[in-house]
Amino acid sequence: MTRPLRLTSLAAVSLCALLAGAPPALAQTPGAAASKMAPAKAPAEVSDVVKAPRPKGGEYFGLYLMDKKVGWLFTDVELLPGTPARVKATNQLVFKAMVSTRLSERLHREERIYEAKPGGRLVSFTVMQKGDGGDQLLEGTATDDGIRVVRKRPGRPDEELPRLPPSKERVEDADPTRVALLRKAKVTGFSLDGLDLETYGLTTTVEPQEQRVVNGVKVQLSKVSTLSEKEKVPVTSFITQRGEVVLVDFGQTMQARKEREAVAKRLDLVEVFGLTRVVLPKPLPESARAVPGKVTLVVQGLPEKFREETYRQKFKPLPDGQVEVTLQAAAPQELARKPRPLADPDGGENLKSSIIVESDAPAIREQAQKIVGDEKDAYRAAKKINTWVASMLTKDYGASADRATDVLSQRRGDCTEHSLLAVALLRAAGIPARRVDGVIYMVNQDGVPALYWHEWVEAFVGEWTQMDPTFNQVVADATHFGFGEEGNAEITPLIGSLKVTDVK
Template sequence: MTRSRLCAPLLGLSVALLCATPALAQAPAPAASAARGAPKASDVSDALKAPRPKGGEWLGLYLMDKKVGYFFTDLSLVPGRKDQVLAVNEMVFKATVGNKLSERLYREERLYEAKPGGRLLSFTVQQRGDGGEQRLEATNLPTGLRVVSKRPGQADEVRTLPASQEKVEDADQARVALYRKARVEGTITDGTDLTSYKVTTTTEPPEERMVRGVKVRMGKAQTISEKEKVPVTAYVTEQGEMVEVDFGQTMQARAESEAVAKRLDVVEVFGLTRVVLPKPLPVEARAVPGRAVLVMTGLPDKFQQDSYRQKYVKLPDGRVEVTLMADFPKQPSLKPLPLADPDGGENLKATIIVESDNAEIRKLAKKLAGSDKDAYTVAKKIVTWVATSLVKDYGASADRASDVLRQMKGDCTEHSLLTVALLRAVGIPARRVDGVVYMVNEDKVPAFYWHEWIEAYVGEWTQMDPTFNQIVADATHFGVGQEGNAEITPLIGQLKVVEVRDKPPAAGAPAGR
């Protein structure tokens, strides 16, 4: 069995940090920090008035206390200009997954009007490494956001989207909120999916924290994006130095010198983030129909939502009993294509990532469907084709469905991404599911590993796994999120399985042990 890797949530959060925290950036040339003829204080945004170290700040990125990357942060007037602000954001992530190196560089430059409430004028995004190579060039006009996508060896793609409402204060909400001593609300246009999300920052009572062996009074601001839904807490000195940024309990950024920030640990993410089980799952968990019953800790209430696959019972001491179930769709009658999305259309959308409107993807989807019109029959054909056609390869990650189709290899994220794009192309609502899957690898330790699979609406929702060629994802799958959302990343390192039950307690017996 091919091992899956820690997929989109971790890398997704790493990229999201660039928008959810104060402008994480590579420092512009020295002249940018002190443009000649600086404007009057009343003419510029609070994002420029808020104190910050000159020349930028390096921060090391830690996952479960292991160094996996770094940032550099700065925001300043454009050299020689009084009316424009430049934020140049850069993040490097590097770790091993299984026996493959995962390395990603994400860099973006955002240009704003410098005045209070100054609007976003343009941005560029450069991405290299894990996920593929791509450059986005966006111009924000009142009439719309024009984005040109450039990928090696391919023709440029042009998209016109609704105009971004992002303001200069949104480039550094934490410092703006601390400067104003007030809540800040705004919008960030995400550099990966080009969707605008509401972002809110609130201030909290100051705290004293140790900085280089000395207690220092810190301002504290918490930022949350409606996309990631992960509270990001920044600790800032009165001089504006960003000392620490906490991303839930899983990831942390710490102020460091450039040399220290770039000094990364050798981290094997696959093993570091797994959830070890006290004993193997029962055999019936791999059957369909099948089930597994577990007792977990570290699972917040918001994840305990009953569904057709997962049921929850609260136990004493913060434990929860989780029943995982897998069964075939009931399918009382055929459901002809195309189907309406029960969620209002979100699961049929073509996006820059899920490119269900791509000509090659549409052509392949039509070919795979053939003359069949039944949604479940077509969904099975698509899942089977992806499972048997893509090469299982950790070192061939791609962030866009068309790239997956071109390279015809990848891991769970690539299998799921292409499957969802093909399903949507033939009119089957579909989405990616993030969670963990049970495996026993070479070390013989039973464990859950982070994984991604898909859910298709064929008249009812059903989960399918194109990585492991499962027409119905069996009861070894525990889903906790959708669409690569970083909301689930705080579970990494916190979620524990304390008991595996061979069967549920008898009627009338106490639930806990």
């Protein structure tokens, strides 16, 4: 498995099909000769990432969501000719699916250059993104003093981003799966994320071998799991003795499968809006939409890590393994509200500007000031921002943008764009804020009551309160069921496994 690639969030106006993960790679045809699987001979001073056997010329995946093909991946790690010795790691993701009535297509390609010696440092990288979310090229150069990143976007001048800290990433992090397998030991490392340019820890563990069916034949395969601090979802790779990765599991519903290039690039046209929804046994009561309001669901397939008690959500385990979840919504208490700017109760992360949130960008700060004016009360200011985003953005299926300034410029999008811009404006106004990932109740055109993947906003105004700028709710009603924060992949295992058996 090469360095993790992360799938971007997919969304429509009233859902967020969050298909985040870290797919590694697949390989060439099963009949390839063993000699073709071995890397070129290298001197002893080169990293184990070069010594580990892998297919020459790279590896292809077909990427499947709930057994429907939604994309393909290519990965490769190679020793470059020349002195000093360098290693190049390549990862490419192509996603293509229907999101409601719109075709969503995204290309994400990363190339990284490392020193080839053991523990060799990251030297440079490029990250290219095209399609939904916008087009951009990031060019990074790493030195002992930090990482210089230049962002290039069509029709705009090149932009040098704030310098990043010195890289912790090493050449072994380009393929921790095969390094761990070669060493027969746990491997820890770091990865600079190509989307948010933050560095996250990686832990890769060799597990007992398993027997799996590959092309109709039972095969004994090595099993290696990698866990990222960002996604918190184990990525489990199954590998042949020759170094072929034949299967990768991301929870129960997402899988990467070894395929030839031509097969990998042949995609189904999947509509993820309906594919990923959670159908309800009956409609929610109208009282769930009131504020204050409350509703109780009985659910199965909800792991304990998602049962954190909050001011909005309460959990009661049932004897049969199911969980009773009570969702409630109310406006923040008058006495708890405070003037802005406010300190972040979580230490500053919820006021942070980033390459995605961009709350320090002049355009974002200027717009936030225009919206809130001289309003000192944090809750009233937050309501103004929520209402402005709801009224100024056109609700557009599949019109994606990955950066707050792009959302502000295009003024259209689905729930992810509404939430991203609202959080950027809130932080710029001195109000701690974050995005919330979960599901929301809807009855779509087919008349089926269901929960759809969605994203909304949580702001700290003296106490935490949730808002939904997509639907212009200054208090997100009790039909919102939250699972995670900031668009990470932690909720991926719930897709396809979460079920609601009763509504009270």
